Amino acid sequence: MKKIYAFESKCLGCGLCEVYCRAAHSKSKDIIKAHKRENITSAIVIEEILQPKAVSYFALQCRHCSDPKCIKACISGAMYKDEDGIVRNKKEKCVGCLSCVLVCPFGAVRKSADGKTVAKCDLCIDYGLPACVDNCPNEAIKLLDDKEAEALK
Amino acid sequence: MSLDLLTPSFEVIRDENKCIQCKVCSRQCANLVHRYDEEDNIMKADEIHCVNCHRCVAMCPTKALKIRKYPLEFRENANWTESAIKEIYIQSQTGGVLLASMGNPQPFPIYWDKMLLNASQVTNPSIDPLREPMETKVMIGRKPQKLEYGKNGKLLTKIAPQVELEIPIMFSAMSYGSISRNAHESLARAASELGICYNTGEGGLNKDFYKYGNNTIVQLASGRFGVHKEYLNAGAAIEIKIGQGAKPGIGGHLPGAKVDEDVSATRMIPVGSDAISPAPHHDIYSIEDLRQLIFSLKETTAYKKPVFVKIAAVHNAAAIASGIARAGADAIVIDGFRGGTGAAPARIRDNVGIPIELALASIDQRLREEGIRNEVSLIAAGSIRNSADVVKAIALGADAVYIASAAVIALGCHMCHSCSTGKCNWGIATQIPELVKRLNPDIMYKRLVNLITAWNHEIQEILGGMGINAIDSLRGNRLMLRGIGLNEKELEILGIKHAGE
Numbered sequence: 300m301k302k303i304y305a306f307e308s309k310c311l312g313c314g315l316c317e318v319y320c321r322a323a324h325s326k327s328k329d330i331i332k333a334h335k336r337e338n339i340t341s342a343i344v345i346e347e348i349l350q351p352k353a354v355s356y357f358a359l360q361c362r363h364c365s366d367p368k369c370i371k372a373c374i375s376g377a378m379y380k381d382e383d384g385i386v387r388n389k390k391e392k393c394v395g396c397l398s399c400v401l402v403c404p405f406g407a408v409r410k411s412a413d414g415k416t417v418a419k420c421d422l423c424i425d426y427g428l429p430a431c432v433d434n435c436p437n438e439a440i441k442l443l444d445d446k447e448a449e450a451l452k
Numbered sequence: 453m454s455l456d457l458l459t460p461s462f463e464v465i466r467d468e469n470k471c472i473q474c475k476v477c478s479r480q481c482a483n484l485v486h487r488y489d490e491e492d493n494i495m496k497a498d499e500i501h502c503v504n505c506h507r508c509v510a511m512c513p514t515k516a517l518k519i520r521k522y523p524l525e526f527r528e529n530a531n532w533t534e535s536a537i538k539e540i541y542i543q544s545q546t547g548g549v550l551l552a553s554m555g556n557p558q559p560f561p562i563y564w565d566k567m568l569l570n571a572s573q574v575t576n577p578s579i580d581p582l583r584e585p586m587e588t589k590v591m592i593g594r595k596p597q598k599l600e601y602g603k604n605g606k607l608l609t610k611i612a613p614q615v616e617l618e619i620p621i622m623f624s625a626m627s628y629g630s631i632s633r634n635a636h637e638s639l640a641r642a643a644s645e646l647g648i649c650y651n652t653g654e655g656g657l658n659k660d661f662y663k664y665g666n667n668t669i670v671q672l673a674s675g676r677f678g679v680h681k682e683y684l685n686a687g688a689a690i691e692i693k694i695g696q697g698a699k700p701g702i703g704g705h706l707p708g709a710k711v712d713e714d715v716s717a718t719r720m721i722p723v724g725s726d727a728i729s730p731a732p733h734h735d736i737y738s739i740e741d742l743r744q745l746i747f748s749l750k751e752t753t754a755y756k757k758p759v760f761v762k763i764a765a766v767h768n769a770a771a772i773a774s775g776i777a778r779a780g781a782d783a784i785v786i787d788g789f790r791g792g793t794g795a796a797p798a799r800i801r802d803n804v805g806i807p808i809e810l811a812l813a814s815i816d817q818r819l820r821e822e823g824i825r826n827e828v829s830l831i832a833a834g835s836i837r838n839s840a841d842v843v844k845a846i847a848l849g850a851d852a853v854y855i856a857s858a859a860v861i862a863l864g865c866h867m868c869h870s871c872s873t874g875k876c877n878w879g880i881a882t883q884i885p886e887l888v889k890r891l892n893p894d895i896m897y898k899r900l901v902n903l904i905t906a907w908n909h910e911i912q913e914i915l916g917g918m919g920i921n922a923i924d925s926l927r928g929n930r931l932m933l934r935g936i937g938l939n940e941k942e943l944e945i946l947g948i949k950h951a952g953e
Contacts, residue, residue, distance in 0.1 A: 308889070309892055311886075312479060313511060315474075315513055317474070318474045318513045330514050331469075331472060331514050334472035334474070335472065436511065437890065437895070438892055438894065
């Protein structure tokens with residue numbers, strides 16, 4: 300399956316991926332409305348890595364683990380793996396207990412802004428190409444299968 | 453600190469209805485113009501630092517930003533203009549030479565725009581380059597007076613080394629140091645893919661780039677940075693830089709801040725030390741001295757590499773070029789006064805040198821008159837902006853052209869004229885790792901390839917229109933040019949007729 304891979308050497312830490320992620324997961328699908336009227340938590344987050352010489356950035360999002368701890372920890376059955384191997388969260392089942400947030404080894408599941416549910420990457424499966432991949436100005440985020448990712452490492 | 457008299461040059465206009473406080477602008481501005489005010493939840497701008505590079509405008513996801521000229525009126529005065537006044541404010545504050553970047557921005561005549569091209573009608577058919585072959589390959593180097601063949605038809609004449617260019621365009625000298633490693637890599641990869649050459653500038657050549665050697669021109673300038681035998685043999689040709697169009701008569705200065713470990717190793721100078729190129733080559737005080745250097749380089753490279761000599765277009769360019777040809781150079785590069793630079797004193801950039809169009813025409817004419825035009829190739833540089841400029845340059849007598857400003861614009865340069873600050877927001881003229889990253893060579897080399905490919909298509913179209921099917925048939929073919937709005941003297945120097953003649 301294809302996953303999102305982030306390339307630290309190319310990441311500028313500009314934060315556009317977060318902006319487009321929020322817009323893609325908004326009701327309006329409009330960047331301005333999504334930010335001004337809807338309170339959305341981005342499923343991708345820029346992590347700052349302090350290196351000896353310079354600040355480096357890394358765009359972190361769900362790794363869609365083969366044996367996801369978040370699914371095991373989920374108390375309401377909201378977290379599930381779909382037939383394509385994508386780990387998803389059914390909002391209507393989620394009770395916001397945040398067990399998944401606690402167990403995720405990557406810190407890739409985040410408490411949503413309203414506190415009622417969680418935000419995590421669904422590869423924009425309902426919208427086409429992931430919004431972060433489509434809009435990264437420096438091609439630092441790519442949608443790749445394991446082989447392609449290995450070749451680029 | 454006393455009162456600073458300088459006012460902002462640009463105004464940042466932010467549409468609050470569109471701004472979503474995503475802070476992308478503040479993260480992207482190396483000049484620290486934008487900042488987020490948490491208390492009021494708004495973005496603010498410190499406009500005095502804005503250089504109008506458009507990075508924030510291009511990156512803003514909601515297009516909420518506009519940059520305008522700062523709307524502060526000085527009392528109208530055709531003599532004491534705003535820039536004249538501001539320059540005095542700066543100099544009376546700093547006591548220093550005014551630094552500037554890129555090419556001469558003053559409103560001098562642009563002769564490219566005062567020349568028109570010809571096309572075939574009725575009596576000589578035009579050619580469709582999409583259906584018929586069209587040759588744009590050129591060979592740069594010394595050409596023999598005549599060709600001699602043996603009885604079996606075999607060529608007896610020994611041909612001097614040549615550089616083969618698929619398209620008569622090269623990327624001109626920009627040193628690793630003045631531009632970033634990623635910018636350098638983009639130029640090198642694009643040149644390799646296009647079958648043309650890029651130029652190392654005087655900063656030496658990093659070992660990682662030796663693999664692009666067949667498409668590299670290695671430069672040797674007055675500072676002799678990074679010059680050693682292996683370097684001289686690494687490229688397709690060697691260029692001796694005597695002068696540069698943006699700053700004829702003066703040397704170069706790479707600030708120590710730009711000399712990081714990698715640049716230091718490449719230039720063979722200590723980390724953090726200023727790299728100062730003297731104004732003259734201390735071993736060249738005459739044409740005879742130049743000849744010695746040319747032949748030392750030829751000896752070093754076993755006479756396998758053509759040697760170019762680059763000069764700035766100045767008043768006696770034609771006589772100087774004649775001397776260079778006689779000194780044994782294989783090609784002469786003439787850099788006009790609009791040629792760019794990473795840093796030059798503003799007064800020099802704006803007042804010294806002459807237009808490339810006039811220098812090129814007079815040099816080509818002089819070399820023809822002296823019967824030595826075949827001994828050198830001519831390369832024109834100094835603000836070639838598009839394919840029509842290329843065609844006009846070749847019709848005036850150039851074998852090929854060098855482009856650099858156009859190349860960096862393809863890499864994202866917005867001509868903000870702030871290269872000398874070292875804080876290029878587009879990752880071009882900087883060595884700051886966070887900024888260099890912004891120029892992804894995987895993306896940018898393709899933009900360069902696209903640009904040159906597009907120009908090549910246009911060159912072929914223009915040639916076809918003239919009924920010419922090889923760029924060689926256009927070289928020095930000044931009948932294909934007509935002047936418009938030029939006086940007798942200008943037409944005489946350019947060697948062209950006026951439109952309608």
